[in-house]
Amino acid sequence: MTGHSIQLDQHGRLIHFLTTEGLSRQILTSILDYAESFAGVSGRSVKKVPLLRGKTVANLFFESSTRTRSTFELAAKRLSADVLNVNIATSATNKGETLQDTLHTLEAMHCDLFVVRHGNSGAAHFIARQVAENVRVINAGDGRHAHPTQAMLDMFTIRRHKPDFESLRIAIVGDIAHSRVARSKIHALNTLGVSDIRVIAPKTLIPEDIQSLGVQVFHDLDEGLRDVDVITMLRLQRERISNAVLPSEEEYFQCFGLTEARLRIAGPDVIVMHPGPINRGIEIDSQVADGERSVILQQVSHGIAIRMAVMAMVMGAAPGAGTGGD
Amino acid sequence: MRIIIRNGRLVCPAQQLDELGDLYIADGRIVSAGRVVDGFSADLEIALEGQFVCPGIVDLSVHTREPGFEHKATIASETGAAVRAGVTSMVCPPNTRPVTDNPPVVELIHQRQASLGKTRIFPLGALTKGLEGRQLTEVAALRLAGCVGLSNADKPITDTEVLRRAFEYAVGFDLPVFIHPEDSYLRNQGVMHEGKISTRLGLPGIPETAETIAISRALLLIEQTGVTAHFCRLSCARSVELVGAAKQQGLPVSADAGICYLYLTEMNVDGFNSQCHLWPPLRTDRDRQALLDGLRSGVIDAVCSDHQPHDEDAKAAPFSSTEPGASTLEVLAPLVFNLASTHGFKLEQIVGALTCRPASIIGISAGTLAEGAAADLFVFDEGRQWTVNAEELASAGKNTPFDDWEMNGKVTHTIIDGKPAFEDV
Numbered sequence: 134m135t136g137h138s139i140q141l142d143q144h145g146r147l148i149h150f151l152t153t154e155g156l157s158r159q160i161l162t163s164i165l166d167y168a169e170s171f172a173g174v175s176g177r178s179v180k181k182v183p184l185l186r187g188k189t190v191a192n193l194f195f196e197s198s199t200r201t202r203s204t205f206e207l208a209a210k211r212l213s214a215d216v217l218n219v220n221i222a223t224s225a226t227n228k229g230e231t232l233q234d235t236l237h238t239l240e241a242m243h244c245d246l247f248v249v250r251h252g253n254s255g256a257a258h259f260i261a262r263q264v265a266e267n268v269r270v271i272n273a274g275d276g277r278h279a280h281p282t283q284a285m286l287d288m289f290t291i292r293r294h295k296p297d298f299e300s301l302r303i304a305i306v307g308d309i310a311h312s313r314v315a316r317s318k319i320h321a322l323n324t325l326g327v328s329d330i331r332v333i334a335p336k337t338l339i340p341e342d343i344q345s346l347g348v349q350v351f352h353d354l355d356e357g358l359r360d361v362d363v364i365t366m367l368r369l370q371r372e373r374i375s376n377a378v379l380p381s382e383e384e385y386f387q388c389f390g391l392t393e394a395r396l397r398i399a400g401p402d403v404i405v406m407h408p409g410p411i412n413r414g415i416e417i418d419s420q421v422a423d424g425e426r427s428v429i430l431q432q433v434s435h436g437i438a439i440r441m442a443v444m445a446m447v448m449g450a451a452p453g454a455g456t457g458g459d
Numbered sequence: 460m461r462i463i464i465r466n467g468r469l470v471c472p473a474q475q476l477d478e479l480g481d482l483y484i485a486d487g488r489i490v491s492a493g494r495v496v497d498g499f500s501a502d503l504e505i506a507l508e509g510q511f512v513c514p515g516i517v518d519l520s521v522h523t524r525e526p527g528f529e530h531k532a533t534i535a536s537e538t539g540a541a542v543r544a545g546v547t548s549m550v551c552p553p554n555t556r557p558v559t560d561n562p563p564v565v566e567l568i569h570q571r572q573a574s575l576g577k578t579r580i581f582p583l584g585a586l587t588k589g590l591e592g593r594q595l596t597e598v599a600a601l602r603l604a605g606c607v608g609l610s611n612a613d614k615p616i617t618d619t620e621v622l623r624r625a626f627e628y629a630v631g632f633d634l635p636v637f638i639h640p641e642d643s644y645l646r647n648q649g650v651m652h653e654g655k656i657s658t659r660l661g662l663p664g665i666p667e668t669a670e671t672i673a674i675s676r677a678l679l680l681i682e683q684t685g686v687t688a689h690f691c692r693l694s695c696a697r698s699v700e701l702v703g704a705a706k707q708q709g710l711p712v713s714a715d716a717g718i719c720y721l722y723l724t725e726m727n728v729d730g731f732n733s734q735c736h737l738w739p740p741l742r743t744d745r746d747r748q749a750l751l752d753g754l755r756s757g758v759i760d761a762v763c764s765d766h767q768p769h770d771e772d773a774k775a776a777p778f779s780s781t782e783p784g785a786s787t788l789e790v791l792a793p794l795v796f797n798l799a800s801t802h803g804f805k806l807e808q809i810v811g812a813l814t815c816r817p818a819s820i821i822g823i824s825a826g827t828l829a830e831g832a833a834a835d836l837f838v839f840d841e842g843r844q845w846t847v848n849a850e851e852l853a854s855a856g857k858n859t860p861f862d863d864w865e866m867n868g869k870v871t872h873t874i875i876d877g878k879p880a881f882e883d884v
Binding site for chain 2: 233255258276277279340341343
């Protein structure tokens with residue numbers, strides 16, 4: 134139950150978005166429903182709504198990122214907020230300033246919302262505990278712990294293709310051990326009622342006791358993919374090979390890479406997801422990544438709608454959104 | 460100074476003593492515990508109503524942070540906390556700055572302690588120079604300076620050949636080696652127990668084998684070299700089994716548990732609670748139960764505070780960036796005495812684990828109320844309830860995992876060397 138208490142106020146409204154764990158099905162569904170109302174905004178000629186006019190959003194990225202940071206920036210701008218991008222990977226904390234000092238400096242500039250990415254698990258929780266009462270925090274990825282907006286944009290994409298969560302079979306393939314995306318997705322899928330969640334990887338990439346999160350473990354890709362409706366491929370970091378976790382990229386692709394042939398083992402209408410950036414030829418074959426079953430680019434554009442929804446909700450700008458947590 | 464403590468429940472496991480009576484002290488020594496001394500005139504009389512009177516606690520691990528880390532705590536601040544905790548002797552690990560690997564550092568520590576006249580300090584000398592795990596230290600000189608054992612503290616020796624030679628060399632000087640068992644390769648970047656909670660929190664885990672493999676390696680070298688060894692802070696069930704089997708086999712080994720490990724588990728880390736960031740890590744409830752069983756069966760000889768005071772910044776960061784350790788001196792006695800009522804421990808077991816058994820591990824004559832022994836003792840009042848408030852701790856370290864916990868019982872008097880060092884009435 135990490136932090137579910139600090140992300141809700143006493144009326145059960147979402148005030149920070151730190152993890153999908155511990156949030157009710159109702160809250161997750163209201164995020165998805167609210168995001169639907171923004172999905173059209175990007176297609177209009179004037180791509181803005183005035184919900185966060187006069188508010189300042191600070192993107193605090195202690196780790197570099199292209200797509201997450203830019204979709205958060207776009208989302209904030211489409212809500213008419215002012216956006217401050219602070220690339221801390223190359224900034225003050227390198228000069229010995231503590232995380233607390235950086236935060237207080239930014240607070241003194243009267244930022245209303247921090248979007249935080251940090252290499253340490255728990256960083257967003259730590260920041261949410263530090264900030265002033267009226268300041269909100271959204272986790273844009275903390276260490277291996279959570280990446281809740283990525284999980285929700287994946288839920289959004291799944292729901293658009295396959296609206297009945299309870300009947301789904303879903304596989305997550307790859308580096309589960311180091312993946313915040315996997316953890317956040319597993320919690321969200323469980324809450325939304327998916328009963329068949331499979332994680333597929335060699336044992337070196339599966340964390341201890343992952344079954345306790347409500348998943349089945351497979352070490353054989355062909356076996357794990359049988360009849361699944363959704364496949365999420367995870368990015369493989371090169372350092373897994375230098376750190377004696379895997380022998381080579383070639384063998385990894387041979388055993389765990391997603392190819393057209395393997396796609397045929399899965400269900401007939403399977404969709405293929407990937408949080409990006411993709412390693413073509415390592416975890417996924419180009420034919421599959423660009424093929425008709427791939428929804429990878431849809432994920433990116435859904436990311437903007439989800440981030441708009443979450444920002445508006447935590448800022449209290451969404452009409453009635455986020456109420457009724459149990 | 461002459462003191463009478465009247466009507467206490469005198470508990471001294473070293474002498475199988477547990478009876479109501481009076482205790483007489485004169486000129487720093489115990490004159491009698493229980494036997495009536497006629498015509499004894501006292502400068503100070505402490506009247507009790509059956510509260511426990513026990514030998515002073517011998518704490519096998521207290522970090523005073525001095526020299527080198529005075530921004531966290533000092534010998535003055537921590538001996539001040541120790542007397543309030545009933546701790547009259549404490550062992551200090553060598554991970555000071557500079558490292559306690561040469562006599563001048565030992566002398567500095569002793570001088571600081573002597574100027575305060577509070578809790579006695581028994582330093583451990585470094586097992587290798589600078590704790591770097593390469594060169595042996597001058598053990599003869601360290602022993603002469605007053606070190607009661609050798610340790611590589613929180614820097615486990617990775618090179619097995621160095622470990623073997625360090626053990627062999629220590630044998631000749633009759634000093635016990637204190638071992639913090641950890642295979643640092645298996646620990647890797649780990650910051651908590653590897654299991655269900657680390658998987659959920661996405662925190663790098665430390666597998667149980669990081670400890671058990673290090674214990675197994677050390678046990679084989681202990682068998683080979685004949686060194687007397689003490690295992691510090693066992694954290695898991697398998698470790699208790701390994702040390703138990705070694706004792707059965709007759710190897711010269713002992714072990715302790717830190718008080719946190721008898722009460723807390725990995726569950727307490729949930730929510731990224733940096734106050735429960737400890738090294739070794741808190742493990743499962745099954746492990747905690749095994750540590751309690753080990754204490755009951757005697758495989759675990761002693762319970763220590765493993766006191767590690769920190770400045771506020773050390774704990775104010777995302778979990779992985781915080782420093783491990785907890786400030787625990789002041790909860791040690793109440794939490795250990797509490798085991799009698801919550802877990803059915805015999806009084807002599809728990810008092811023994813705080814007093815005569817740790818004293819014998821470091822080969823000092825403390826931990827007893829025997830006639831003629833140095834008058835180091837404390838009074839514990841089971842009836843005094845109090846609530847831990849981090850900010851009110853006497854230690855400079857306010858980093859307690861037990862903030863807001865209700866404590867049943869309190870140290871009300873501490874006497875060191877026959878003189879009152881603390882009184883709370």
